[in-house]
Amino acid sequence: MGLALPLRQLGRHLRDWRLRASMSLEEAAKLLEVGPTTLHRAEKGKNTRIKSYFVERACQLYGVPPGIKDGLVGLAKQASTGALWWHAYGDVIPKDFDVYVGLEACARRLVSYQPNLIPGLLQSADYDRALVERIWPESTPAEWDRRVQIKVHRQHIILRGVEPARLDVVIGEGALRHVVGSPATMAKQLRRMVEVSALHPNISLRVLPFEAGFPGGSAMPAFVVLHFDDDSNEPEEPPVAFLELAVGGMYLEKEDDVRFYTEKYQLIKDASLTEPETMNLLTRVAKEYEQRER
Incomplete structure (x- = not known):
């Protein structure tokens, strides 16, 4: 099971960027080809894991800048390790993504x-x-x-x-x-x-x-x-x-x-x-x- 902390942090950013794009939960879910409940759980950090390609698609849809997108993908990868979560500066999660x-x-x-x-x-x-x-x-x-x-x-x-x-x-x-x-x-x-x-x-x-x-x-x-x-x-x-x-x-x-x-x-x-x-x-x-x- 992935760690809850990076999943919640990732979910916060996904919701924030969806709102910046002026998309409702239902609209975004349809364009991402998932159910509204699935997207809602992802934004709440309640999924046991989340695929990197889903995060990449969401970032593309919401217009997330490349540097921040890399950070969000890094969070998804980090969440899947199941180990203690170390945020080593400049490693999986980009240095400026604090x-x-x-x-x-x-x-x-x-x-x-x-x-x-x-x-x-x-x-x-x-x-x-x-x-x-x-x-x-x-x-x-x-x-x-x-x-x-x-x-x-x-x-x-x-x-x-x-x-x-x-x-x-x-x-x-x-x-x-x-x-x-x-x-x-x-x-x-x-x-x-x-x-x-x-x-x-x-x-x-x-x-x-x-x-x-x-x-x-x-x-x-x-x-x-x-x-x-x-x-x-x-x-x-x-x-x-x-x-x-x-x-x-x-x-x-x-x-x-x-x-x-x-x-x-x-x-x-x-x-x-x-x-x-x-x-x-x-x-x-x-x-x-x-x-x-x-």
Whole structure:
């Protein structure tokens, strides 16, 4: 049986491109020579597998650009493997077809632990630009700007005025101390987090101080648990745990795996500073950076 996650992700894109083409489910199904129920199941990610040639035909019908079409076909191929789904950058799924961003955009709640970096959804443009220039040193300034803009668009899910996603995040104190860009960049970054937290009640931000050690007795990597429902008893789509590694992204769907990271997060959160204490620490460290700039 293929993996549910890539099938659901594929289904979202197929439905989105059908709607962009202004086609009803019945019209598209007829042109694709399948029943409306079959197409509906494909768009919901409820088929056990989906053929690559069907995806190619759908992309042609909906006018999907070649680069995105290759990504969708890659999702179909990945879903048929039945193994842990690794999104190795630039492999089966094209590099610019970012699966995680698609999942993130659909999430209603994100629970995240970031020990060494400011989370992407809270990064300032200057902080992100400093990272981007280090990651892709051979790129042009225009390409750096494009990557920074992608981050800005991602942040819309928690900053929008209508039904923003909830963000529950713990940041390791090391993320405050590792200088990205310059002391001035860090000061602005930390003050921005204080401001965003104050203006958006859907954002819960805490810092795990050095003195808290390793809650649960082990050092945890950065991870995110994405929730797609409204905490109903029977969610249509189960949560997913995502781990970003040097060679790609690892997506965990099994209930036991998601529970493991959820429980680890709670241990980390319980050992962290309270939200008011976190705001005080962020303000204090920001002042320290500002003094270094004088």
